[in-house]
Amino acid sequence: MQCDYFDAGRCRSCTLMGTPYRDQAADKAMRAAASLAEVAPHLRWLEPFTGAEQAFRNxxxxxxxxxxxxxxxxxxxxxxxxxxxxxxxxxxxxxxxxxxxxxxxxxxxxxxxxxxxxxxxxxxxxxxxxxxxxxxxxxxxxxxxxxxxxxxxxxxxxxxxxxxxxxxxxxxxxxxxxxxxxxxxxxxxxxALLPLRLPDVTLMLGPRSFLQTNTRVAVALYAQARAWVEDRSPATVWDLYCGVGGFALHLARPGRRVVGVETSAEAVAAATAGAIASGTGSPEVEFAVGDATTHRPDGPGPDLVVVNPPRRGIGPELAAWLEVSSASHLVYSSCHLGSLERDLTALPSWRAVEARPFDMFPQTTHLETAVLLERT
Structure with a gap:
């Protein structure tokens, strides 16, 4: 990618500008593997998913x-x-x-x-x-x-x-x-809500709701999570830090209870509207306002948990609960390798079995990494 602003020294936000995009993606994938090598030595890495190197931000x-x-x-x-x-x-x-x-x-x-x-x-x-x-x-x-x-x-x-x-x-x-x-x-x-019509679901976005900044890569991320989940056929899924319901709505199926938890009431209202717009609005799909680290929905415990935390990660309290929860599988979507490594270390009862890097932020060192874990 060529950028006149970067060349003129007017903007240096894109720290990898000038590095061939193939090299950027390869270096990020190697950095991700190296970061988790000690805590997850038998982790199988899938091919990194990359999109366009420019004209990608939504x-x-x-x-x-x-x-x-x-x-x-x-x-x-x-x-x-x-x-x-x-x-x-x-x-x-x-x-x-x-x-x-x-x-x-x-x-x-x-x-x-x-x-x-x-x-x-x-x-x-x-x-x-x-x-x-x-x-x-x-x-x-x-x-x-x-x-x-x-x-x-x-x-x-x-x-x-x-x-x-x-x-x-x-x-x-x-x-x-x-x-x-x-x-x-x-x-x-x-x-008050902007519809985001993706190939399989419609997300509804409010003014302050979180949205993955790269639509094409976000669709691939959701598809990867769905593939992992479908192979394991859980009856109950909890999506913690659910935002506007990106993961939850992609994982909804007849006969499967999906519960999303998010601290923002605005995001929960948007997620509920998205469930209706996507045709998944039913008692089997619900969203609750609460702190994902402490809020536990009523009813049966989860067979599978999805976490998509902010950069700080899930932290010790949620990790401790996951250790004793009913879940047998965990899908962790992380935007920060350091907190991901720390959280995996805090989950000794879990084994990371498969992972995939998603280059959500070309021209920068930032990376989204999805990991599938199973109970040991």
Missing amino acids: KAKLVVAGRAGAPTFGILDAAGRGVDLRRCGLYEPGLAATFDPLHRFVSDLGLEPYDVPGRRGELKHVIVTHSPDGEHLVRFVVRTHESVELLRAALPDLTAALPSARVVTANVLPEHKAVLEGDTEVVLTRE
Whole structure:
């Protein structure tokens, strides 16, 4: 992949830029195998799954800087000044096509971009998610409710400029701190959820729900988990850290009880809507709000557990429960090899039997790794 921003030294986010993509994927696979070699010496590694090396991201988190009427969409440099990255080659074409209309809308609206060094301004981020159908969820992160009302009044102009904007929200982040979003989310459109129609299920995405950033690789990840699960035919599956239900909905089958647990009530509502949209909405598929490390659904214990934790991993409390649980198989999807290695060490009653790397983040060192474990 060739990138003018990288060559000019304007953006160095892609730390592997310039390394042939085949070498990137091979190096990641070797690093994954080396990381788990001691804790899982008999682990069988499947062929790494790779997608496109560019034009793969389905979500853009754009820092807004510059000045009113002439904003930049991209990142900040070391001095806190805006670097416009609207021609970045990482984004799916349908996502990249939204940047110029949104830039014109923000410019015409006259919202003052937030100035980090000066600690003043209104508009901090524009966050856009692209669905396989070409629809979009657009979020504006602003500092005051006055800006929310300005955006509400200008919504007809936005939908005229970007008809694909199915969901538009304003997030209020009044504090001067380096975070992406605040606690208050105001939905400005009639629709509050963006449908993500994948080959086998439809996920419903809310404004703050987690989504794998690479749709093609995510579909392959779900398919791998389903293949492992179908070979073992569990009657009851628990999907811990279920998010909007990506794994749970792919594993749902008549006669199989699938329960998803997620701390975000918004994500659980989206997962429930996804079950209905996917045709799996029944008492056999349910989602519950709770801390995945401690919440245990009512009813029979699981035959198989799926965990897809954040970077910190599942931690000692959940690992201790898995040690004594009724489950005979575990599917662990990890975005961090260090926490994965630590968690596998904390599961002495389990044996990792098969694993597969998924290159969700080309041009970076980040890697998603799926592991199948069985009770010893």
